[in-house]
Amino acid sequence: MNIKNYNKFYDAVSKYIPDERIITDDLRKLAFGTDASFYRLIPEVVIKVKNDEEVSKVIMDASILDIPVTFRAAGTSLSGQAITDSVLVLLDNSWNGISINEEDNTISLDPGVIGAHANARLARLNKKMGPDPASINSCKISGIAANNASGMTSGTKQNIYNTLKSMRIIFADGTLLDTGDEESRKQFSKSHPELIEKLFGLSEEIKQNDDLHNRIKKKYAIKNTTGYGLNSLIDYQDPFEIISHLMIGSEGTLGFISNITLNTVDNLPHKASALIIFKDIRTACSAIPIFNEQPVDAAEIMDRAALKSVEDKPGMPSYLKGLDADAAALLIETSGNNSDELNKNIINITESIKELDVIVPVEFTSDPKEFKKLWDVRKGLFPSVCKDRNPGSSVIIEDVNFPTEKLADAALDLQALFGKYGYKNTIIWGHALAGNLHFVFTPDFSSSAEIAKYNSFMNDIAILVVDKYDGSLKAEHGTGRNMAPFVHYEWGDEAYNIMKRIKDIFDPNNILNPGVLINDDPKVHLKNLKPLPIANEIIDKCIECGFCEINCPSKDVTITPRQRIVSWREIQRLRNSGRDFGAANRLAEQYNYYGDETCATDGLCALSCPVDIDTGKLIKELRASKVSPSASAIASFLAHNMNLVTSSMRIILNSVYGIKKILGNSTLTGISGVLNKISFNKSPVYTKYLPKGASGINKNGNALSTGNLKVVYFPSCITRSMGIAEDYNTKDSIPDVTERLLNKAGYEIIYPNNINNLCCGMAFNSKGFVKQGNEKADELISALKAASENGKYPILFDMSPCLQRTKEYIAGLNGEYKDVKIYEQVEFIHDHLLDKLDIKKLDRTVSIHVTCSSTKMGLGEKFKTVTEACVNEVTVPENIGCCGFAGDRGFTFPELNRSALSTLKDSLPDNCSEGYSNSRTCEIGLSEQSGINYKSIVYLVDEASN
Numbered sequence: 001m002n003i004k005n006y007n008k009f010y011d012a013v014s015k016y017i018p019d020e021r022i023i024t025d026d027l028r029k030l031a032f033g034t035d036a037s038f039y040r041l042i043p044e045v046v047i048k049v050k051n052d053e054e055v056s057k058v059i060m061d062a063s064i065l066d067i068p069v070t071f072r073a074a075g076t077s078l079s080g081q082a083i084t085d086s087v088l089v090l091l092d093n094s095w096n097g098i099s100i101n102e103e104d105n106t107i108s109l110d111p112g113v114i115g116a117h118a119n120a121r122l123a124r125l126n127k128k129m130g131p132d133p134a135s136i137n138s139c140k141i142s143g144i145a146a147n148n149a150s151g152m153t154s155g156t157k158q159n160i161y162n163t164l165k166s167m168r169i170i171f172a173d174g175t176l177l178d179t180g181d182e183e184s185r186k187q188f189s190k191s192h193p194e195l196i197e198k199l200f201g202l203s204e205e206i207k208q209n210d211d212l213h214n215r216i217k218k219k220y221a222i223k224n225t226t227g228y229g230l231n232s233l234i235d236y237q238d239p240f241e242i243i244s245h246l247m248i249g250s251e252g253t254l255g256f257i258s259n260i261t262l263n264t265v266d267n268l269p270h271k272a273s274a275l276i277i278f279k280d281i282r283t284a285c286s287a288i289p290i291f292n293e294q295p296v297d298a299a300e301i302m303d304r305a306a307l308k309s310v311e312d313k314p315g316m317p318s319y320l321k322g323l324d325a326d327a328a329a330l331l332i333e334t335s336g337n338n339s340d341e342l343n344k345n346i347i348n349i350t351e352s353i354k355e356l357d358v359i360v361p362v363e364f365t366s367d368p369k370e371f372k373k374l375w376d377v378r379k380g381l382f383p384s385v386c387k388d389r390n391p392g393s394s395v396i397i398e399d400v401n402f403p404t405e406k407l408a409d410a411a412l413d414l415q416a417l418f419g420k421y422g423y424k425n426t427i428i429w430g431h432a433l434a435g436n437l438h439f440v441f442t443p444d445f446s447s448s449a450e451i452a453k454y455n456s457f458m459n460d461i462a463i464l465v466v467d468k469y470d471g472s473l474k475a476e477h478g479t480g481r482n483m484a485p486f487v488h489y490e491w492g493d494e495a496y497n498i499m500k501r502i503k504d505i506f507d508p509n510n511i512l513n514p515g516v517l518i519n520d521d522p523k524v525h526l527k528n529l530k531p532l533p534i535a536n537e538i539i540d541k542c543i544e545c546g547f548c549e550i551n552c553p554s555k556d557v558t559i560t561p562r563q564r565i566v567s568w569r570e571i572q573r574l575r576n577s578g579r580d581f582g583a584a585n586r587l588a589e590q591y592n593y594y595g596d597e598t599c600a601t602d603g604l605c606a607l608s609c610p611v612d613i614d615t616g617k618l619i620k621e622l623r624a625s626k627v628s629p630s631a632s633a634i635a636s637f638l639a640h641n642m643n644l645v646t647s648s649m650r651i652i653l654n655s656v657y658g659i660k661k662i663l664g665n666s667t668l669t670g671i672s673g674v675l676n677k678i679s680f681n682k683s684p685v686y687t688k689y690l691p692k693g694a695s696g697i698n699k700n701g702n703a704l705s706t707g708n709l710k711v712v713y714f715p716s717c718i719t720r721s722m723g724i725a726e727d728y729n730t731k732d733s734i735p736d737v738t739e740r741l742l743n744k745a746g747y748e749i750i751y752p753n754n755i756n757n758l759c760c761g762m763a764f765n766s767k768g769f770v771k772q773g774n775e776k777a778d779e780l781i782s783a784l785k786a787a788s789e790n791g792k793y794p795i796l797f798d799m800s801p802c803l804q805r806t807k808e809y810i811a812g813l814n815g816e817y818k819d820v821k822i823y824e825q826v827e828f829i830h831d832h833l834l835d836k837l838d839i840k841k842l843d844r845t846v847s848i849h850v851t852c853s854s855t856k857m858g859l860g861e862k863f864k865t866v867t868e869a870c871v872n873e874v875t876v877p878e879n880i881g882c883c884g885f886a887g888d889r890g891f892t893f894p895e896l897n898r899s900a901l902s903t904l905k906d907s908l909p910d911n912c913s914e915g916y917s918n919s920r921t922c923e924i925g926l927s928e929q930s931g932i933n934y935k936s937i938v939y940l941v942d943e944a945s946n
Helices: 003-013 026-033 052-064 115-123 141-147 182-191 193-207 210-219 239-247 281-286 304-310 318-322 339-352 368-379 381-388 404-421 448-468 484-506 547-551 561-577 581-597 615-625 629-640 642-663 665-678 717-721 734-744 770-787 800-811 825-836 852-856 860-868 894-900 920-930 937-944
Strands: 045-049 069-072 087-091 098-101 106-109 164-170 176-178 256-263 270-278 298-302 328-336 396-401 427-431 436-441 709-714 747-751 795-797 842-848 871-875 912-917 933-936
Touching: 003 045, 003 052, 026 045, 026 087, 026 561, 026 581, 045 052, 052 069, 052 087, 052 164, 052 256, 098 115, 106 115, 115 141, 141 256, 164 239, 176 182, 182 193, 182 239, 193 210, 193 239, 193 484, 210 484, 270 281, 270 339, 270 368, 281 298, 281 328, 281 404, 298 368, 304 318, 304 328, 304 381, 304 427, 328 339, 328 368, 368 381, 381 427, 381 436, 396 448, 404 427, 404 436, 404 448, 448 484, 547 561, 561 581, 561 615, 581 615, 629 642, 629 770, 642 665, 642 717, 709 734, 709 770, 717 734, 717 920, 734 747, 734 825, 734 937, 770 800, 795 800, 795 825, 800 852, 825 860, 825 937, 842 860, 842 937, 852 860, 860 871, 860 937, 894 920, 912 920, 912 937, 920 933, 933 937
Parallel strands: 045 087, 069 087, 709 747, 709 795, 842 871, 842 912, 912 933
Antiparallel strands: 098 106, 106 256, 164 176, 164 256, 270 328, 298 328, 298 427, 396 436, 427 436
């Protein structure tokens, strides 16, 4: 490795890429360099690119200095194809364009578009993309294309290879080609005649070799992503079709995909599923040829070990526990344009397997809740293995493909191999319609003996799949480093040499992701194995898959939950090794900002984590470990004097409002921004949406007697402190409006005693003051229990985060407060007020923001229903998650809020001039980044009701 060349490279790229997008510090190189595979290489430089021109220049500068470049999308790939010890090129968050051509039934996508986001747009048209990988909620379209990912329903007919229309590509010499643009094709033909001529030569060579031609046709009759897509050379005559289809599955070794246009497929609106239990795996496999002739969209096979791994999970069918050791299942899905067509499908499918030995009567369901329960069986398989493995062990998911007529024998042979090598807790499942089987096992690579065993196991897998069944060693997860040594074994000399020549044609200097897909090192799959040291029980089960990243508000400004875990593991590994405390301390110092201070601790990462890890809990624990005795004493004083805290806050807010009147918004913003920087984020940044101080609450016990209905109302410490913001069209605070709204609905309001000292404790807990936070939570719960007469009356919180924190706290108290019924604004309005209020719809368009806490409590639909009852049009901006304000963190680390909501303003329709949420501090951040006032949903309901 030539350090001088990397220095020259840095100097070159820094001329057109700003410093904040060139990453060279140790912590972020480690964090960004990690993907979902069980390999690790740490890059020398990480660069975030935002357009074609930057990509082209980076490639050309790297080529001049003979420096390898690897492209990374979401990093959810499993086979080591997206890591490097050289230059790692990441997609900036600006690569998110989506364009749908309804007439042409196509969708054009920038490389950074999340697969699920593309499908969400297409769902309105009853369309979808063909490929549907299990990672679709997290992976990006360029990764789907580069790995030829498919999934449960796509098979070979609807995978990305067979639904590709055109592509924009940047080659190893920096040239850009748009295969869908005639002028671009002409220019490329003039500038690269040799490349086109060589591809034609390869195509003709294969077509004149009957054995090789037939071999390729046979290999791609089933799923196959081992090596380059040689079928491109026989399926197409047009050189640009050959080029674009060779890019599919090429894993970034032939060029950079900067845009892709796909033909869409039908997504029929009526669906039904059935979990069919057979006496054994052979019987289950015998149904596959039958189902391939029926309107079956998906058939997921699961062996008994797979079913056993989830049988004790909540919501699983009770009959799973009583199955014999040899039982197996097929989870199938069918769909239709209408209910009649769907029912016809169900009848035909059920009739088609009546001769097979089915243990449980076949029952289809189209009910969404029951439908979800069945697919939760399938989705729970992988997480179950991950959770049950020994800490420190890796999780390997391999996927192989067999001719469907040999699927049963192959599955039994796989089970026998697990037994031979002593791999326990292994499961088999897969996309049976295509003959695609996945298997999971959990080796511990901390010992050389385990590595040697893994090597022998993989050799036996190759013999089984290739020699015995002539199948595919990779069906949809990509070749990567893990299967690169076996490409030659599967394909033979002639085909493998063609692949090497393809690489040489596209990348003669071998700078694009070298070592991936084509690698002559027979032991490369045993090198650079990722360490997974035991670091903290909160995160020890993490498999670093990256599914969490999509929900993280800091993903585009610092690092993500996966990267926080990766970094903390390395810090602990270095500390525990006792050899390099200096390196550990340097990483820990960098971690303060990137890992700790810019973590919103919102917990949304747990929602998409296969093993339910809330990385925010780790960060809170780390914050608690850094609390000094003096800081703890101050926190205790504040906790015992919340009335003083809230009254002081009101004075400060009113003072700032007065200063604003003198200096103006921009001057005050500028001054506070400077103070924030020189104080290292200790001083808050002013925003014009900062509210005045509230008027305070001087009420205890019963308020107004307006009827027989009673509710306990707890105004949070935030709403007791913060009043209305600039440009509110009312002078009333949230408690005022809430009281008026409850009175309209006929409720008598009960305020808990000692209200001005009450707090849920979240503000303390999130900063590491756990003891004080728990004390405040205990105090609040006791007061609410008394006010509600032991749960006789419902309790209303006016901030969603406070409610969610209290619910979580109560859940950990062993049922002591199980009778206490607590609600936040949206849910209480939806469940108890809508039918009691006379609401007249307002003629306006409004935006709503579902907070993190509301999302975790599943209140999104209720929020929309409440808002739709009040106005003609409701918009929920696409792909907006946590606002990143995180209590008061948005004041001191405004870059977190700014990054989290970077697309909010452009996502709002032109006629939208107001927004609503249910968290006072979140509303400040939403207003700041959108340019419109966001306020509590109670304001809208109050205005719309008489």
